[in-house]
Amino acid sequence: MKPQVTRNQRLMQRVEEACLIEGKARSTASAYSREVGSISRWFGQDLDLATDEDLRRYVLYRRDECQLAASSMTICIIGLRRLFVDELLRPWPILKKMKSHKEKKLPTILSKAKVNAIIAQAPTLYDKAILTTAYTCGLRTAEVRGLKCHDIDSSNMQLHVRCGKGAKDRIVPMPLTTLKLLRKHWLTHHNKLLLFPGRDGEVRTTKKAISKSTVYCGLQLACEAAGLTQPKVTMHTLRHSFATHLLEAGVSIRVIQQLLGHARLSTTLRYYIHVTEYSASKAVDAINELGHALG
Numbered sequence: 049m050k051p052q053v054t055r056n057q058r059l060m061q062r063v064e065e066a067c068l069i070e071g072k073a074r075s076t077a078s079a080y081s082r083e084v085g086s087i088s089r090w091f092g093q094d095l096d097l098a099t100d101e102d103l104r105r106y107v108l109y110r111r112d113e114c115q116l117a118a119s120s121m122t123i124c125i126i127g128l129r130r131l132f133v134d135e136l137l138r139p140w141p142i143l144k145k146m147k148s149h150k151e152k153k154l155p156t157i158l159s160k161a162k163v164n165a166i167i168a169q170a171p172t173l174y175d176k177a178i179l180t181t182a183y184t185c186g187l188r189t190a191e192v193r194g195l196k197c198h199d200i201d202s203s204n205m206q207l208h209v210r211c212g213k214g215a216k217d218r219i220v221p222m223p224l225t226t227l228k229l230l231r232k233h234w235l236t237h238h239n240k241l242l243l244f245p246g247r248d249g250e251v252r253t254t255k256k257a258i259s260k261s262t263v264y265c266g267l268q269l270a271c272e273a274a275g276l277t278q279p280k281v282t283m284h285t286l287r288h289s290f291a292t293h294l295l296e297a298g299v300s301i302r303v304i305q306q307l308l309g310h311a312r313l314s315t316t317l318r319y320y321i322h323v324t325e326y327s328a329s330k331a332v333d334a335i336n337e338l339g340h341a342l343g
Contacts, residue, residue: 056088056095063130073213083127086110095131100142103128107146155288155318156279163289166281169273175266177233178244178258181207182283184226186290186307188213189264189283193257195243197234202227212309220307291319 060081067077084095087106091098110116110124125146132138158166163183170176182192191209199208200222207222230243239245246256263283271281287308294304305316 059095059131059135060084062135063127066130066134079123080127080130083124084131087128096136100140103140103142156281156285157292158281158285158289160293162276163286165274166270166276170270171266173233173236175270177229178263179267179270179286180226180229183286183290184223185220186287188287189260193244193260193263196241197243199243200227200230209309216309218306218309288319291316295319
């Protein structure tokens with residue numbers, strides 16, 4: 049006999065389905081749905097019975113006891129609005145007042161030497177191919193995991209990124225060294241569909257792409273072998289470094305925006321802060337040299 053689906057479980061499903069119908073990414077829809085599950089477990093009753101005071105206490109619980117980061121608190125609050133305002137049709141003013149201040153942290157940037165050191169210490173050829181492709185083409189984790197063999201245009205030295213963030217496609221240049229590495233990597237699995245297939249037992253012939261956790265594990269092993277444990281390096285760190293290194297080389301910010309697939313130029317402009325600081329330090333060196341020349 050199947051277990052009975054509770055009212056709160058149905059609400060979780062409805063929130064997720066509503067987000068998907070609106071065209072939200074599945075990961076976003078799942079995040080809001082999980083927040084419904086979280087308050088359901090915390091409240092312990094039918095969520096129709098929740099009051100303003102319950103909402104206030106729950107948000108404080110998530111902020112203070114769970115110590116959620118600002119971005120996670122934003123997901124929490126939006127998830128509550130999706131549930132109570134959109135699904136339960138509760139016009140609660142308290143939900144309009146709740147806000148989470150966004151953290152304006154500068155992205156972690158690695159020097160070219162450090163990126164090269166990490167990639168050189170990749171534990172396997174498979175990991176090296178993933179890290180190299182992500183860095184030299186400026187890809188997100190999901191984008192590199194989803195690459196198909198036919199996405200490689202070797203005649204034009206380009207990579208076709210399909211269904212990136214916002215379900216948008218884009219074309220990015222691909223270095224010859226990356227192409228050669230990918231060809232060598234492909235010979236290890238001969239999968240005709242996926243460039244980075246997951247495992248089916250001990251063989252990489254499955255139709256399922258490599259998991260996010262496997263990609264992350266390979267990166268962390270490479271960082272440890274290279275002696276780079278602080279600051280924390282993620283796959284997005286490689287993407288940040290890619291953008292910054294192009295800026296330092298004089299590539300137009302508009303071109304970098306297109307290569308990264310950013311919808312807004314303001315997202316790309318944050319890399320200017322790092323380059324400005326880098327240029328400022330160079331200016332100090334140049335000024336000191338002027339002083340030495342006079343002396």
